[in-house]
Amino acid sequence: xxxxxxxxxxxxxxxxxxxxxxxxxxxxxxxxxxxxxxxxxxxxxxxxxxxxxxxxxxxxxxxxxxxxxxxxxxxxxxxxxxxxxxxxxxxxxxxxxxxxxxxxxxxxxxxxxxxxxxxxxxxxxxxxxxxxxxxxxxxxxxxxxxxxxxxxxxxxxxxxxxxxxxxxxxxxxxxxxxxxxxxxxxxxxxxxxxxxxxxxxxxxxxxxxxxxxxxxxxxxxxxxxxxxxxxxxxxxxxxxxxxxxxxxxxxxxxxxxxxxxxxxxxxxxxxxxxxxxxxxxxxxxxxxxxxxxxxxxxxxxxxxxxxxxxxxxxxxxxxxxxxx
Amino acid sequence: xxxxxxxxxxxxxxxxxxxxxxxxxxxxxxxxxxxxxxxxxxxxxxxxxxxxxxxxxxxxxxxxxxxxxxxxxxxxxxxxxxxxxxxxxxxxxxxxxxxxxxxxxxxxxxxxxxxxxxxxxxxxxxxxxxxxxxxxxxxxxxxxxxxxxxxxxxxxxx
Numbered sequence: 001x002x003x004x005x006x007x008x009x010x011x012x013x014x015x016x017x018x019x020x021x022x023x024x025x026x027x028x029x030x031x032x033x034x035x036x037x038x039x040x041x042x043x044x045x046x047x048x049x050x051x052x053x054x055x056x057x058x059x060x061x062x063x064x065x066x067x068x069x070x071x072x073x074x075x076x077x078x079x080x081x082x083x084x085x086x087x088x089x090x091x092x093x094x095x096x097x098x099x100x101x102x103x104x105x106x107x108x109x110x111x112x113x114x115x116x117x118x119x120x121x122x123x124x125x126x127x128x129x130x131x132x133x134x135x136x137x138x139x140x141x142x143x144x145x146x147x148x149x150x151x152x153x154x155x156x157x158x159x160x161x162x163x164x165x166x167x168x169x170x171x172x173x174x175x176x177x178x179x180x181x182x183x184x185x186x187x188x189x190x191x192x193x194x195x196x197x198x199x200x201x202x203x204x205x206x207x208x209x210x211x212x213x214x215x216x217x218x219x220x221x222x223x224x225x226x227x228x229x230x231x232x233x234x235x236x237x238x239x240x241x242x243x244x245x246x247x248x249x250x251x252x253x254x255x256x257x258x259x260x261x262x263x264x265x266x267x268x269x270x271x272x273x274x275x276x277x278x279x280x281x282x283x284x285x286x287x288x289x290x291x292x293x294x295x296x297x298x299x300x301x302x303x304x305x306x307x308x309x310x311x312x313x314x315x316x317x318x319x320x321x322x323x324x
Numbered sequence: 325x326x327x328x329x330x331x332x333x334x335x336x337x338x339x340x341x342x343x344x345x346x347x348x349x350x351x352x353x354x355x356x357x358x359x360x361x362x363x364x365x366x367x368x369x370x371x372x373x374x375x376x377x378x379x380x381x382x383x384x385x386x387x388x389x390x391x392x393x394x395x396x397x398x399x400x401x402x403x404x405x406x407x408x409x410x411x412x413x414x415x416x417x418x419x420x421x422x423x424x425x426x427x428x429x430x431x432x433x434x435x436x437x438x439x440x441x442x443x444x445x446x447x448x449x450x451x452x453x454x455x456x457x458x459x460x461x462x463x464x465x466x467x468x469x470x471x472x473x474x475x476x477x478x479x480x481x482x
Contacts, residue, residue: 027383028413028482034381035411036357038391038475042404042467044351049401053355053391060413060481063382094383188380200382 026148030062030095030194062193064178065092065202066099068210071127071153075169075213078160079256082117084129085158085212087174089143090151093202095194097148099176102140103156107211111168114158114214122153129155142179158214166218166254166310175209182206217256219310223263224249240323244271248317254310261308263317266300271321278303279318352397353404353467362386362478383481387414390476395467404464406475407431414479415455424477427459428452434461455482 028034038053067090076083091097101121105114120134121143134155137143143152156172164170180199181189183206193199226249231242238244248265252258267273278285278294278301285294285303293304296319303317360375364386375388391406409431410416416426418437425434428442441449442456462475 032413034359034387034413034481036359036389036408038355038357038406038408040353040355040393040404040406042351042353042401044397044399044401047351049351049353051353051355053357056357056359058359058378058381058387061380061382063384198380200380202382 026065026092027063027094028060029148030060030093030199031197032060034058034060059197060094061197062095062097062180062199063093063202064097064180064182064189064199064206065094065204066090066097066176066178066206066208067092067204068174068176068208070174070210070212072212075215077217078114078158078170078214079164079166079217080219080259082157082159083114083214085156085172085174085214086122086127086129087154087156087210087212088151089146089154089174089176089208091146091148092204093178094148095197095199096145098142098145098179100140100142100179101137101154102175102177104173104175105158105170107171107173110170112161112164112170112216114164114170114172115161116156116172117159118155118157120155120157122155125153127153129157143176156212160214160216160218164216164218166216166220166256168216170214170216171211172214173209173211175207178206180206217254219252219254219256219258219308221258221261221308222251222253224251225265238323242323243274244321244323246319246321250305250308250315250317252308252310252312257307257309259307261305262302263305264300264302265317265319267321270324272324273301274320274322277318277320279316281315351395351399351401353401354394354396355406356392356394357408358390358392360388360390362388381481385481386417387479387481388476389479390474392472392474393467394472395469398469400466400468402466404467405461406464407459407461408475408477409459410457410477410479414481416457416460417478417480418454418457422460422477424460424462424475426452426457427461428456429458431459431461 035055035057037055041050069088071086071088076085089099103116103119105116118136119139120136123134158172180192183201185201185203187201189199226247228245229236229238229242231237231239275287280303285292287296289295295302301319359378361378363374363376365372365374426437427434428440437452440452442452443449460477
């Protein structure tokens with residue numbers, strides 16, 4: 001029925017040619033009228049006549065299309081800091097469309113599944129995630145309307161989960177689905193297109209996705225504790241009055257960094273801490289919780305090692321207690 | 325649906341032809357324009373084309389623009405030239421050997437596509453492509469009273 005209405009409507013209009021030209025890769029904009037009017041001249045005897053045909057009009061419907069590419073091409077390092085993966089979502093259809101954006105860290109073959117912290121749309125178009133500037137959306141929520149052939153950049157901010165180990169790889173998928181509709185190519189959503197035209201699912205099926213890679217960069221810290229006993233009689237027996245020197249060897253491996261590493265050790269029951277005996281790498285530390293790295297409390301000692309990169313030289317912490 | 329559509333088309337033809345009748349007593353020709361969607365149907369590995377009413381048209385669809393003429397008078401007419409602008413939203417599709425001449429400059433110059441060029445600012449003109457065509461036209465030497473014909477060109481929606 002619609003077609004006939006179009007014909008009637010345009011039949012009464014003057015013999016205007018078609019609307020604005022379009023140089024869109026996505027194709028003629030949805031809602032454009034394709035109008036056809038032929039004219040003819042002929043002679044009959046001595047007179048020349050010009051005639052025009054009726055004008056036939058066809059309205060271009062909306063083709064739904066979307067493409068997603070990962071702009072993060074080399075695996076992004078995740079570990080000490082979050083990784084921001086960048087994707088581009090392009091409306092390859094010929095009408096305005098918004099797309100539901102879903103980040104999914106669970107991809108088959110992953111060494112670990114990243115924790116998805118934030119989904120954001122690049123508001124200022126600089127391609128870099130600017131917290132507080134770029135628009136954060138709920139995972140799975142829709143983008144703003146994107147003009148035909150236009151694209152947006154989408155950020156997935158990811159963190160390494162506790163289970164991840166150093167140098168594992170992972171992929172994170174961003175999927176965009178047309179809010180007009182998706183499904184088998186050719187599926188029609190009547191009246192759902194720009195300015196009420198019908199929308200037709202294109203070859204993409206109205207959905208697209210892309211994967212971006214992560215590589216974990218983590219540090220693993222190993223503590224090895226040993227004790228040296230010296231009894232009051234010149235021997236090494238754990239008798240009352242014997243001194244125990246505890247040594248803790250701190251060993252960090254991996255490509256990442258252990259941030260704000262603090263080593264704590266509780267005093268064993270039945271012992272008394274010997275004040276002023278905390279040593280770090282052969283240098284004494286004070287017992288007070290002050291500017292130096294060491295502190296002793298009634299229950300144990302703490303040594304702040306700061307940020308320790310994997311592969312950095314081992315550190316030894318020691319302190320003394322006396323067996324009561 | 326198709327039948328009804330034809331009925332409406334016929335009514336429009338009468339409207340369109342009315343001014344011509346009034347102006348030209350000696351000869352009268354009616355001109356009827358239609359657009360059909362060239363639907364490619366693949367069934368059991370076989371591809372066939374079906375011309376249907378353009379219910380859904382999206383970029384990439386193939387359209388057939390048809391112009392039917394009929395000499396409705398009782399005298400022959402001659403030097404019958406049908407000019408059809410190609411809508412800017414479509415690109416002509418031609419494999420050569422067409423019955424029509426084309427223009428790539430809005431109808432100023434005409435000829436076979438292979439002989440036309442498109443001016444490029446600051447460079448040598450390039451050969452015209454089918455997508456450059458702005459108009460097509462057919463030149464028919466004479467139409468006898470009551471004679472009819474259909475002229476068509478194919479185009480793809482840009």
